[in-house]
Amino acid sequence: MVGPTGRVVGLDFSDALVVLAKRRSETSSVTFSLGDAQVDRAPGAPFDVAASQFGVMFFEDPVAAFANIASQLAPGGRLGFSCWQRVEDNPWWLTGVLAGFLTEPPRTPPTAGPFSLCDPERVATLLGAAG
Ligand SMILES: C[S@@+](CC[C@H](N)C(=O)[O-])C[C@H]1O[C@@H](n2cnc3c(N)ncnc32)[C@H](O)[C@@H]1O
Numbered sequence: 001m002v003g004p005t006g007r008v009v010g011l012d013f014s015d016a017l018v019v020l021a022k023r024r025s026e027t028s029s030v031t032f033s034l035g036d037a038q039v040d041r042a043p044g045a046p047f048d049v050a051a052s053q054f055g056v057m058f059f060e061d062p063v064a065a066f067a068n069i070a071s072q073l074a075p076g077g078r079l080g081f082s083c084w085q086r087v088e089d090n091p092w093w094l095t096g097v098l099a100g101f102l103t104e105p106p107r108t109p110p111t112a113g114p115f116s117l118c119d120p121e122r123v124a125t126l127l128g129a130a131g
Pocket residue numbers: 011012013014017035036037038052053054055056058059
């Protein structure tokens with residue numbers, strides 16, 4: 001998607017997952033780095049886009065974390081992420097196959113966790129505070 005000259009940098013603070021991602025990587029235009037997205041800089045900044053799939057809900061200090069990410073974006077850069085809606089809207093969490101493996105999550109955001117960004121208004125407030 002980034003073309004022949006584009007670069008993608010994956011950042012995760014799990015050493016095991018960075019090792020796994022490197023092993024699975026099939027192209028030199030994608031690299032992986034160990035780091036905490038809340039405080040660390042990804043090698044290669046500034047970036048045109050910051051993207052996360054189900055990662056940003058775990059930030060202990062989301063304002064500081066999103067500000068840190070914003071500081072690594074080029075002018076006009078964009079942020080995109082996926083996060084879960086309310087646990088009540090995700091019955092797979094509490095029923096079905098996963099129920100035997102997962103402990104019940106806190107039902108009251110804003111505690112950092114899978115559902116901490118389920119409220120769009122809170123997300124807007126956090127992103128606004130982060131600049
Ligand atoms: C639910 S997993 C999602 C993984 C992957 N994006 C996916 O969709 O399969 C959340 C990931 O975010 C990482 N993570 C959570 N907080 C982080 C942080 N502050 N900095 C870097 N990585 C973080 C975790 O180590 C984990 O790999």
